[in-house]
Each structure stands twice: as structure tokens, then as C-alpha cells.
Amino acid sequence: MNIEAACLASGGAKTAVVYADDYLNKLTGEKIERECKQRLDEGCNELVVDFSNTEIVNSIGVSILLGVIDVASNAGARVVFSEVNESTVELFDMLGVSRHAAIVSSGQRSVVDGRKGTDPQFSDPLAADRRPLTT
């Protein structure tokens, strides 16, 4: 499994980046869910799920992501889906998942990364040391 997370702090914001595997199903989805809950318990107020390696998200994956969004929302945190491929974006749009999580592309992510200091919408997850944590 290739699920890693980096918890980075900058100013008042604390962002966790969770990396999804190539196929987001029950097994990998539940690992992401555990990881996200752990990061929220640690006080993160922003969860970035990185889909750069993810090709397919099935129904179980969708349900798990909705659960993550729900838990994050109850904890006052926001969820960002990063580098999501076209077919998954279509799926998220079709099912309304994208209404509850910001979806940013690879290019936007770089812009976002560069804007961390100025844009209050984003914390600064990548400017600090990135320490991948293997789950």
C-alpha cells in the first residue's frame, strides 16, 4: 500500500496530506479513513487527499470519502481532493461529492502551494518540512 501522510503546520492552520493508492476500494479506503481520523484527532483542520496515484474509485471508496467529509465537517475541518483524474472528477460531480470538498488539479495545487502565505483559504502544507508517514 502506498498511503502516506504528512502533517504540516503553518500559522494557525494545520494540514494533513493523505496519499491514496491506485484503486480506492474498501481496503485502501478504510486505511485513508483511519489516517484522516487520526490527523483530525491530532488537530489538523485541513485534510488534503492526494489522488495522483489513483486511477479508480469504486462505490465503497465514494462512501468512505463521504464519511471522511462528514467527520471532517463535524470537526470543523475542510477536505480538499487533489490531482483527481478526469473520470473520478466526473464521478464526484455526478454524485455530488465535489459539493463538499474542493477539487484541485495538479496545476492549481502548485498555484495553491505558491499562494499559501497570501491566500487565507489555504494553509501552507508544503512549505514546511514534508515528512511522509507510512501507515
Add this chain to the structure above:
Amino acid sequence: MPHDNHLRIEEFKQVKFRELIENKNKLVHTFGALAELGHEVARRANFQETIRTSLHLVLGSLGIMRGGVARYSRFEHELNMLAVRGLGDSFPLSLGLCYEDERQFLVNGLHPIEVSQASVLPFFQIYDHTFSSTKLELFVPLVISDETVGALFLGEKASGEPYTSYDREVICAMGRHVGSAIAQRNLMTEIERRSDENRKLYDDLKMTYGDTVKAFAAAIDFKDKYTEGHSVRVGRYSEIIAAELGWGEDEVEGAATAGYLHDVGKLTVERKIINAPYRINAKESAELNKHPAVGYQILAPIHHPYADVPLAAKYHHERLDGRGYPDGLFDREIPYIAKVVNLADSFDAMTTDRPYRRRRPANEVFDDLHRNAGKQFAPEIVTSFFRGILKELNGEVKDKKFRRLLGREYMEAEGLAIALRNSLNEMAPTSPLTMINPD
């Protein structure tokens, strides 16, 4: 003007095309979820896990934010939650139903019920606050084969849109799968319960049968004051031999039973013949020798839980060399169980006092058995018997059965273990594997 019309038509075509693509994607996604759900239910894996996965699939197929699956207990009239997602800790684990709810859900079948439109039913009145605080929108009774087996609780869609008729069809189809999983589980639980009941009944019957057999054995032995406990001991020896031969648990029990009952025919023989304090004459001997056939007649009409119990009684005096009675059968003609009981019977006769002689010394008895292997006794039965005794003498078994049956002194006869080892090595009836180190 025609140009504008053409543009409008093109625009309309594009909108329809987009809708078509979207519908196609929706269908593919839903079909995938349904296929996975079918596979999950058919897999019959861990039930809790199946239900959890099923809930994921229902929620994920339509993008539903929260929900739960409950199993219906018709005895408790309760819906017991099996899996929940996003309903919070305050959602009840059990929800009670009244008769009116149950009847209405049965009539409704698998069709989703709009929670906000169902306030007429007591169920929705009682749990109104719970359902509204958890944003539940649909309730789906899981009705399988005219029986409510559970329910689905579904919250709002992530899209914020109301449930469409397409969504309801999908939920209905998926609900049928989830309901089938619960119905299957209920059926399995019922089968297991009945199987347990049957097992207990069978055990009780077996115990009653065993007690009856032992009572019979005691009755037989009571008739013969000189050979008190003979039937019980033959039962024990037969059991030891069967176990040593590698028979299954039931067969070992069967061998013990055959041993207990082998002399049941003696119940019809005159006491003075059985208890004669001298060697009986030919006439008395002929009378006594009828007991195997009579035993068979007594035992044959009974339905025994073990095979061949009557045959053991009938043929336990047959010999491999054909010089036995009642039929003078040869080796393979003799039922195997009768060969086992024959050895056990002869061994007990030799190792107990009789009215006309004392019991024979251990070394002499085992030597006799050895010499008669292949003539009176089946060699592999003799070696199995010797092996069982040797194990006890070598301390390889905790349960000292022979010591209990024969007495400590008898079993500690000098050179007994060596004699048995030598006998085993000499007989070696089947393979070199029976070789035992004489040291």
C-alpha cells in the same frame, strides 16, 4: 431564422448528448455497485463484514451522506442496527416497532418510504426527533419472501437533490440484496439452532442407549457370579483394541457396545450351567454354545447406533482357522468386530479366576495370544492389543486402563514389557514399521 433554428437544434443535441453520457456513467457506476453487492452477498463471508460492505455500496452508489442497516427481530419486535455511517453516537441501537408498523412495512415491501411523509405510522412518530436530527430521508423495509428481515435508513444525497425514481429503483434492487443476506443469516442461525437441538437430543439418546447397554451388561454379569464384570471388561478391552486400530470415535464406541453385549444370549442359559464349578459336560456345553445365536436374535431387532453389534454377539466364538462356533466360519467370513470381541473375550477369560482354575500368569497369557495369532485371533488385532498394553507399561499414556482392569501386581509381572516387544517384533504382520527397539 433558419440559421437560429439550426443553432438551437445543435444546442439541444449537445445537451441531450451530455445527458446521455451522464446517464451512461451513472448506469455504469450503479451496475458496478450492484455487481459488487451481489458478489459480497453470495460470498457468504463474515456476516457483519458483509453488512458493513453492503452499506458502503448502497451509500456510495448514489452518493448518500449517511445511513444504516438494521436486522429485524420478530421476537423482540425490534430493528437492531447492524451497521451505521454518519448517524452519530446518539442514534438508537434498537428501534421498537408496533403491530401497525409491521403490517404496513410488509404491505409496502422493499419500496423506499419518505420519512417526512410517513408520520402517520407510530414508528415515525416515536423516532421523529431522531430521524430529523440525523437528516434521514428514506426508510426501506427489507421484505424478503413476505417477511420483514430488516431495514435500510438513508440520509440526504451528497448532491443535495431529492431522490429520483431511478434512485428508488436502485435502492430497491440493492435492498433486495441486503435483505437476502440478512434472510440467509437468519436461516443459517435457525439451522444452527435446530442442529444444536438435534445434537443435544442425539447425545441424550446416545447416553440413554449407553446406560441401557451397561445395565444389560450388568444383568448378564450378575447371572454369573464367577465372572462378575466380564461383559464390562470385554467392552473396555474391545474399546482399547478399536482405538489402537485407529478407528473413529463412533466405531470405538460401537466396539465397546459390542463388547458389553456380546454375552447377552447367556441370559437364556440356565444359571447352573453358567455357574458350574466344574468343567461342563457335552450336553451342557451344547446348551451354553447356543448363547451367541440367541444373543444375535435378541440384538438383531434393535436399531443400534453402531453397526454390527448383533454380529459381534453371534460370531465372537468363531476362529480364523474355522474351528469356532456357531458356524465354523473362516478368517474373512468372520465380521471384523467379532474378531475384536473374540480377542477381548478370550483375554478376559484367561486373566480372571474361574470356578475350576485360577487366572493364568500375564506372560503365559500373552504368549498364548501370540501363539494363536493367525489361528484363533487376527494377527493385526493381537499386535494392536499388545501395542496398547506396551504403551501403558512404557508410561506413554496417562490413563492406566489395564492396571485398573487387571490389577497393578498383574501388570508388573517380570519381563512382561520385554516379552511383549519381542512378540510384536516377531509377529510384524504388516510392515517393518512395527519393529520396536527391544532396549
